[in-house]
Amino acid sequence: MLQFNNTYHKLGDKFYQTAMPNKVSNPALLFWNDMLANDLRLDTAFCRDKSKLALYFSGNKIISGSVPVALAYSGHQFGQFNPYMGDGRAHLLGEVCDKDNIQRDIQLKGSGQTPYSRRGDGLCAIGPAIREYIMSEAMYALGVPTSRCLAVVSTGETVYRESEKPGAVVTRIAASHIRVGTFQHFSARGDVESLTALTEYTINRHYPTIDINTDGYILELIKSVGAKQIELIVQWMRVGFIHGVMNTDNCAISGETIDFGPCAMLGVYHPGTVYSSIDKNGRYAFGNQPNIAQWNMARFAESLIPLIDEDAEKAVELVKPIILQFAEDFNNAYYGMLASKLGVHSLALIDKSFIKEILDIMQNQELDYTLTFVQLAQSLNDNEQAEQLKAALGKWYNNWLTLLQEANIDHNTAEELMKVSNPVVIPRNHHVEAILQECETSGDLSSADRFLKVLRSPYQQLPHTNEFQDLPKDGDVNYHTFCGT
Numbered sequence: 001m002l003q004f005n006n007t008y009h010k011l012g013d014k015f016y017q018t019a020m021p022n023k024v025s026n027p028a029l030l031f032w033n034d035m036l037a038n039d040l041r042l043d044t045a046f047c048r049d050k051s052k053l054a055l056y057f058s059g060n061k062i063i064s065g066s067v068p069v070a071l072a073y074s075g076h077q078f079g080q081f082n083p084y085m086g087d088g089r090a091h092l093l094g095e096v097c098d099k100d101n102i103q104r105d106i107q108l109k110g111s112g113q114t115p116y117s118r119r120g121d122g123l124c125a126i127g128p129a130i131r132e133y134i135m136s137e138a139m140y141a142l143g144v145p146t147s148r149c150l151a152v153v154s155t156g157e158t159v160y161r162e163s164e165k166p167g168a169v170v171t172r173i174a175a176s177h178i179r180v181g182t183f184q185h186f187s188a189r190g191d192v193e194s195l196t197a198l199t200e201y202t203i204n205r206h207y208p209t210i211d212i213n214t215d216g217y218i219l220e221l222i223k224s225v226g227a228k229q230i231e232l233i234v235q236w237m238r239v240g241f242i243h244g245v246m247n248t249d250n251c252a253i254s255g256e257t258i259d260f261g262p263c264a265m266l267g268v269y270h271p272g273t274v275y276s277s278i279d280k281n282g283r284y285a286f287g288n289q290p291n292i293a294q295w296n297m298a299r300f301a302e303s304l305i306p307l308i309d310e311d312a313e314k315a316v317e318l319v320k321p322i323i324l325q326f327a328e329d330f331n332n333a334y335y336g337m338l339a340s341k342l343g344v345h346s347l348a349l350i351d352k353s354f355i356k357e358i359l360d361i362m363q364n365q366e367l368d369y370t371l372t373f374v375q376l377a378q379s380l381n382d383n384e385q386a387e388q389l390k391a392a393l394g395k396w397y398n399n400w401l402t403l404l405q406e407a408n409i410d411h412n413t414a415e416e417l418m419k420v421s422n423p424v425v426i427p428r429n430h431h432v433e434a435i436l437q438e439c440e441t442s443g444d445l446s447s448a449d450r451f452l453k454v455l456r457s458p459y460q461q462l463p464h465t466n467e468f469q470d471l472p473k474d475g476d477v478n479y480h481t482f483c484g485t
């Protein structure tokens, strides 16, 4: 069983409200993440009993040591500050240590109303719950920092959305649920004492190398959180992930991906790609994610102004260069990542403008982002593929081969790096949708299981991989995602 060691609770009741999950009529375990359970050191005998798991991970039964709470936070939603947010449909059960001794939050989502629900029903439909499970598992296997899901349990209840949907509860495991919005929550209330406690707690839990007894430790925290965001967004850009709702309440201080509501994957390369139906201005478009991450970091820094200096103007002057530096650091990390997608291990060996050229070609010729990099890798040891790419990419292709040669990178070495930088399969939108539809309407989970098996080895061509590699017939031009509820 899980051994809880709930540290966040010790921060006091300004940080959360006690709330019990709903009891549901007919809980049934749909997905159980054995590997993650193992990482959390969950007892194998306990994990075998599906009906027990359904009881515990629907919220019908509370595991001993768990103290369910809904967390307080605020946030900028599409640029507008909302001071009244918080877990409206989630219950933090508590924290456990994983096998590497890292503290992890265990949270139920879709588990009923809380004091923060406002007008919401506190519930989650089965589709968004399974989407969160599949997408987070895919991201994890792709090597992207992410929260993960331990279980999805159907509740037997009906959830009323645009139509009636079966309800579900998803169990999320995260490094923590501290968000930029958590800092904003206390800053907006002028509660410096809580802000200080939160900052110290965050450093202790996520950035323990920062010494809170030194001057400038807050600035160090801002730099460190920014560096984690850079790492995260660079990885999103590597695999073509579009988060879709990078509000500050969805920006985890740990640097993990959280909230898979309206997320999608990039098909044809275009930085302006947006799939979320509510993102009318493209604020969270694929290519705008780095700018938004910087914007979110500016909001994070802003929330910490009272702790930096009594003189707010002076504090702003101290913070400004850190936020400005973010853009340059991001750019270097981003182009470094793209260089490795092209088989080049160091940015010193390749011009950023040359990298940008292949992106422009992809954009102009409407080429698929994932497939183009896979084909480039294959072409190094496959003449037929090389001929095709020469025809498609023109001069650029030959220039790339020349660059590899001049940098003394042989084809096998380049291909090896490309194979670990470029997934052969991603959770393509049309497959995700088809599978969610199948789970929801027929209750048949076998395709989802096959999909998950393939997604868990995204750099390998497994026997079933080709079932999920085809491009969408309409290039996803009609594809829309919705804030997952």
Ligand SMILES: Nc1ncnc2c1ncn2[C@@H]1O[C@H](COP(=O)(O)OP(=O)(O)OP(=O)(O)O)[C@@H](O)[C@H]1O
Residues within 6 Å of the ligand: 085, 086, 087, 088, 089, 090, 116, 117, 118, 119, 120, 121, 122, 123, 124, 245, 249, 250, 258, 259, 260, 261, 483, 484, 485
């Ligand atoms: N059905 C609902 N009932 C009550 N509150 C809701 C509901 N749906 C969303 N909310 C709340 O609205 C806010 C924004 O929702 P959003 O969909 O971004 O988050 P979420 O997916 O519910 O949670 P998280 O960000 O933790 O993944 C959150 O505070 C969430 O708790």
